[in-house]
Structure formats: structure tokens, C-alpha cells
Amino acid sequence: GSAGLEVGPVTGRWYARAATNIVGDYTPFDEPGVEIPPYALVHLSGGVQFGRTGLELAVRNLLDHKYRELQAGGFVVPGQPISVYGTVRYHL
Numbered sequence: 001g002s003a004g005l006e007v008g009p010v011t012g013r014w015y016a017r018a019a020t021n022i023v024g025d026y027t028p029f030d031e032p033g034v035e036i037p038p039y040a041l042v043h044l045s046g047g048v049q050f051g052r053t054g055l056e057l058a059v060r061n062l063l064d065h066k067y068r069e070l071q072a073g074g075f076v077v078p079g080q081p082i083s084v085y086g087t088v089r090y091h092l
Contacts, residue, residue, distance in 0.1 A: 014048040029072035039067045041079075047087075054089040 001022050008015030022040045027033075045058035060083045067079035 016046040019043045036071060041065055052091045056087040058085045
């Protein structure tokens, strides 16, 4: 599941957002008897608007939790480590 909370003024000049992704325990495909424990990831982002230009900064996996994005049939894909993103938008 996922959940998020975003706050900011009605004018929309800025915003701040906190979000989470929650994954319950599961058994990978083709791996009977193996159970992946549950985990939750925390993400933060915020943005500000200056006239036609918008700036945004986001941090995904804020707590740098080590997790398996996917595991099936003996194959494991590691999850994304803490990552920082920046975005600049210009509205014509």
C-alpha cells in the first residue's frame, strides 16, 4: 500500500509532501518455504513556484532501508538506495 500527506497554501506557491510505501510479507514465486519480511519506505518532497518557474526537490527512501524490489525463482533485484532528485519546470 501507499499513503501520502501534502500541505501547502491554497495559492499553490509551495508544497511539502511526506509519503510511504508499505509492503507486507510475501513468498516469492517458485520459492516455497521462503518468506520476505514486510518493510516500509519513507519519501519526502517539496516544491516552490516563482512565476512561471517551479522548483522541486525530492528524497526517496529517506532512511536508506535495504530491501528487495523483487525476488522470484532465486533471482533478487535490490531496492533503490536513498536517492535525491531535483526538477525545474517552466510553464509557457
